[in-house]
Amino acid sequence: DQQVKQNSPSLSVQEGRISILNCDYTNSMFDYFLWYKKYPAEGPTFLISISSIKDKNEDGRFTVFLNKSAKHLSLHIVPSQPGDSAVYFCAASAGSGNTGKLIFGQGTTLQVKP
């Protein structure tokens, strides 16, 4: 049962344009969502997060949008840079006070072309 899904395995955009990565979830108990970025031969690194009480969180070039009714979140990168080329994982956790267990999506490989 895939509770967090990233249906696009890959995405290619031109440098300077917007990158939009999507993530869907099925568990309505999820209340915290995170995006991680992973370069080859490295572990994932935290990028940005959002609590379910918000619908948008912005950090520099990165913005995460949450649509709870649709159980959908997206990560926008504007403008995209070649250094953003990596695998992006969406993750979710459920319930404050829980163990903090993260459920990850399958990942989307972003390629930003110069």
Add this chain to the structure above:
Amino acid sequence: EAGVAQSPRYKIIEKRQSVAFWCNPISGHATLYWYQQILGQGPKLLIQFQNNGVVDDSQLPKDRFSAERLKGVDSTLKIQPAKLEDSAVYLCASSLGTSGGGKNNEQFFGPGTRLTVL
């Protein structure tokens, strides 16, 4: 601040052999996680420690996998005997705490150990 350390970085073994991975978390981080990442999939939690106690091991194949975190710091993950389907990257992560998804729960990952079972 030093990150999460893991060793070895790569390991190749034959099926039915045993293997062990080591993880040293960020200093002061109470919570330690082991994940399995199979090619083309996201990381899947195998086991979670809070200090030296197990919080969640519901997805750990206990007939062949074991893990310990002695003294609440370093941790080892062992597979015995290994199967072909155990080929994956094994990621260790640590966080300050476990309170829901807040900043205290932000997980910092090590570089991983790539295991190939032949």
